[in-house]
Amino acid sequence: MSETKKFLYVNRKAPYGTIYALESLEVVLIGAAFDQDVTLAFLDDGVFQLTKGQDTGGIGVKNFSPTFRALGDYEVTKLYVEQESLEERGLAAEDLQAVTYEDEDDDWAEKPSIHIVSRAEMADIMADQDVVLSF
């Protein structure tokens, strides 16, 4: 397939209480093989997916938060997190885990994949897509 489309994965749900966050990540990983232009959006309770220090030992469920750090290897490098959603939840950028990628166009320099954006910027990102998948 030669056509390249802009795919946006919208994550608005918290992890573990329901399976949507995990199954969204499964789609992203499979989708990476299709060489499309992929962006991930985290807003509302979706910002909780990226908090650091997640330890699921006490609930007997698999901790999938490390998988976000592997996204760079799949060339998924655009993760946008909404500032207002963080603030409403008492969170700041430093409460999120670091997700980085190595930029092959810049001598493999390590760069952050997570970008904090305003609600207005998030709306612009959403309006610039071909396919929007919601989880």
Place this chain on the structure above:
Amino acid sequence: MSETKKFLYVNRKAPYGTIYALESLEVVLIGAAFDQDVTLAFLDDGVFQLTKGQDTGGIGVKNFSPTFRALGDYEVTKLYVEQESLEERGLAAEDLQAVTYEDEDDDWAEKPSIHIVSRAEMADIMADQDVVLSF
């Protein structure tokens, strides 16, 4: 079984979008055979279950709202609806269907089963139960 307990069925979800309202009613109907002291509470989106004029022809789903009117025959006669929940939704008592029962202790006089109560009264009703089932 000789012991009589107070059972409260708490309805906080709208009908049709999800099945909880319908399956709650199925429990109430079966439960009526057990001769317990049964009360139904409608608050938050649960008040939408009792609106009149429901017509599901356009969505191909069974309209179960007439079943509420049959509850009197099962001796389920205490339906409490929260005033504040109605108001937040732009609803008033007259937007609800009439649900009545015949009072065998009062010469089979027809009496309303639905009672509009304040949030504080609803809290009192909830605190006066043995078993609370949530739907």
Place this chain on the structure above:
Amino acid sequence: MKFGVVVSEGPYTHQAADTAYHFVKAALDKGHEVPRVFFYHDGVNVSTRLSVPPQDERHIQKNWTELAKKKGLDLVVCIAAAQRRGLLDANEAQRQGKDADNIAEGFRISGLGQLIEMGIQTDRMVMFGD
């Protein structure tokens, strides 16, 4: 003390079946009785024996089946909710003219009356759902 437990959501999709499992184990460990666990709404989906979760994930149905075997739990699947959702035991499958069944060992299909009865006969009821 006697605890009745209701599970209202399906496995993996919601955490309810996991939380209920940990709660029941803790209650039994503390010397309480859990005479029955009732699976209603999508909770009936916990009882399928055809689930094949990933190797590195917990097996929710097997956890319940094993706990039931070890502790003598009565795991009741609501028949009305199960029929809608395609959960059948061998008897039901035959009665409905279906060519397969899918209920796991340790679960039994019965009516909603078992839920009310559980409410009457236990000291506390705890519902896990969505």
Place this chain on the structure above:
Amino acid sequence: MKFGVVVSEGPYTHQAADTAYHFVKAALDKGHEVPRVFFYHDGVNVSTRLSVPPQDERHIQKNWTELAKKKGLDLVVCIAAAQRRGLLDANEAQRQGKDADNIAEGFRISGLGQLIEMGIQTDRMVMFGD
């Protein structure tokens, strides 16, 4: 125009599978194409052939199977989501060592790539879920 459709919730529990069905029928009636419907999350539960809804209720699985037969729809059930939740076809059942399968006629099990492919090959995607 080509529409891709995703169904993310189970039958009866949520209205999503019903709304998607009415939407697909209306799209086809208007002359659009619906080359594929993809069932993900609890949406995979729509595909069980063991469902026995009450007589006075719609039969969600049969509605989809009949529409697929009449209009040549490709109803794809996500394999990863289906395995967790106990939805298997005969091949999968054999491969996993299970003694029964439950997928209805008209549905086929395949990978998540089919979802991405649908997004690439259609003009619009519509998701129905919770």
Place this chain on the structure above:
Amino acid sequence: MSTLHIVNKSPFGHGSLLSCINHCKSGDAVLLIEDGVYGALSGSVVEHAVTTCAPSVSIYVLEGDAQARGLAPEKLIGTVKPVGYDGFVDLVAESDRTQSWL
């Protein structure tokens, strides 16, 4: 370049409708379906948010879902437009993309 936003949850128990409205751009459309149709009720605590979203954003309600829930036309916010499943299809075709606020 416009988006059709689809909201299927009651705005009284869930934040989806408000979040959707906060992310709409001028020229977008919002379609209320399933339990989302309650967002079209006039006189409710979310009416103001819905009406101030328009006129640059058009709000639609799926007729069958509104009727199922007993929402008579006179109970709905005046600027909300009812559509059937066929109108739903047209809205999808006329927009550049759809976004479901699940």
Place this chain on the structure above:
Amino acid sequence: MSTLHIVNKSPFGHGSLLSCINHCKSGDAVLLIEDGVYGALSGSVVEHAVTTCAPSVSIYVLEGDAQARGLAPEKLIGTVKPVGYDGFVDLVAESDRTQSWL
């Protein structure tokens, strides 16, 4: 005569926690489990509702669920008490009834 209220949903997307708090009576307890544990976050827009519910109402958070979600003890509202599954069992036994805000 006290009630153990159980809340399992995030208070940011769902109305359950606020509805629960609005129906609590003096002496009741609220246990936050699953995604409900986010209600114990300090500095959030619902913190005020949670803290003004106490002290007549005790708020508990299920430890395993808080840890799973990366909520370190220092991120939690000071008056919220962590409990394990065994503490959950004790709360059920000590209350006269439980009410799940599903």
